[in-house]
Amino acid sequence: MVLSEQEQIRRESLTKLRELGIEPFPAAQVKVTHLSSDVHAEFKEGAEVEMAGRIMSKRIMGKASFAELMDAGGRLQLYFNRDEICPTEDKTLYNEVFKKLLDFGDFISVKGKQFTTQVGEQSIAVKEFKIISKALRPLPVVKTDADGKVHDAFTDPEGRYRMRYVDLLVNDKVKEIFIKRSKVFASMRTFFGEQGYMEVETPILQPIPGGAAARPFITHHNALDMEQYMRIACELYLKKLIVGGFDGVFEFAKTFRNEGLDRTHNPEFTMMEIYVTYKDYNWMMDFTEAMLKRVCKDVLNGFEVKAGDKTIDFSKPFKRVSMTAAIKEHTGFDIKGKSEEELAAWCKANGIGVDASMGRGKLIDEIFGEKCEPHYIQPTFITDYPIEMSPLCKVHRDDPTLTERFELMVNGKELANAYSELNDPIDQRNRFEQQAKLADRGDDEAMFIDQDFLRALEYGMPPTSGMGIGIDRLVMLLTGQSSIQEVLLFPQMRPEKVEKKVELNELETQVMELLKKENPVEMNLIKERSGFSNKQWDKTIKSLRNHSLVHVSKVGDEVMVDLV
């Protein structure tokens, strides 16, 4: 492994510390009485504190120094005075350990007193300090000036996503996103808990990937010698629990779909699904609205969210528009009673691409997606979807071509999806069979028939409404992020290149063979013997030097090559 200059120096510091009898990775637990946030919140001049954290900067001014300590509560300034740290004649702890061997990124524990500096900054006057863990790699140095402007920020997206630990350390705002994400979960859990609904876990490895239309990841179970699928939804399992007698169940479900990656898609993402008995989709609209208002209050302590140049307001009642009305409003076209042919003709006339495989439902969905969806910036429930699009949803009570389904649109995108759940087992079987026909026609996303789910329905499922919400998208919205990678701690990335092998390539091997015969040798001579082009020679000899296999030196006018 080739170490950079700074890494080598840090390893040397490690050795020097041990030579001084200081273990840089001590085992004992560390007493912490205050976080930096505690000190800032309830500052008390002269009060004793014991703290621990990472050194994020040092400003040395001879016999006194300032350093910045970062802990879970934020950052706090430390003041080190040589004669306070080293009351005796031996000043090693300050002069060597603090000034030289303590690096940016190291963890220390400190004992000291709160005080205010001349410039008025709340600080800790350190009496004792101890190195409790050493950082062998230098962190990116990010500085914030007096105006709060950040300099030399660690911004490279690839580096930030691959090394989120570094990103979190040096980019303070990144941490806030994930704190909010965590609060979203907490808020929803509390809200559901208050209604008496129960959190459950259902299988991630499934014999049949049901509940949605998506391409699954396939894996293999050795002991059972069978294919297993990573779940694409948890819908069917949750409904089986409703059959089993629970009144309300929900799951925060890591879900997997074997599809492309982009700004809004990651192969693994998080959905929350909830099912409540004796309710319909009208109730679920009220519930979803209340839930989101609660989440906004808990997470943002407010109801407004910025998305680009738009402001989304969650405080007002969410509008409810049927899909038919939405299309009529934005296109003037009334889809009610129109045949597949009429719809297709309208699409062609209005610049929407159609193909022969599209049925009535798909055509309507296209029209909505193209012409209407982007208009719904403020939270809006779009209701009553065509039946072909919703094989798990109950038929609309007033119109057999529609279903009792809604999607919640925010910022022109779908945020949540809900049904009055289909609980008629015979209807459900027919719908699955329709899907199977689609699959036969080559639709690789049509749903599988889950016989066990049908059996469960045959035992009887009460009227139930269910809702699913994409947590990642919700967090994006609440934190103003336009990329899903910014709200996932470890977004999917292609693997990094493995470190270059030390093996020699063909050209390098040839040169090594020549050198073994005659050593040392004049460079031009061996270059001639090799028969390499200038460039080949240059690359080869440089590479060998980098591997410390040969040594090149100038003796008088001759350049000599020497095996090391």
Next chain:
RNA sequence: GAUUCGGUAGCUCAGCUGGUAGAGCAUAACACUUUUAAUGUUAGGGUCCUGGGUUCGAGCCCCAGCCGGAUCACCA
């Protein structure tokens, strides 16, 4: 998958028509007892993403590839 932009020091980024690789911060050394993007002086640090090619000569031009970003397409 397509288009496009990018990959140079630990970090952020420059780089001339193709002619010895640069800055700031970081690092090292010295000075400095209330600084805060601390300061002053000095020094070291490079696989210019990889592999080919053109050329007397490539960080720069050409070809192929790898990784990433953005946009588009696909995707309940």
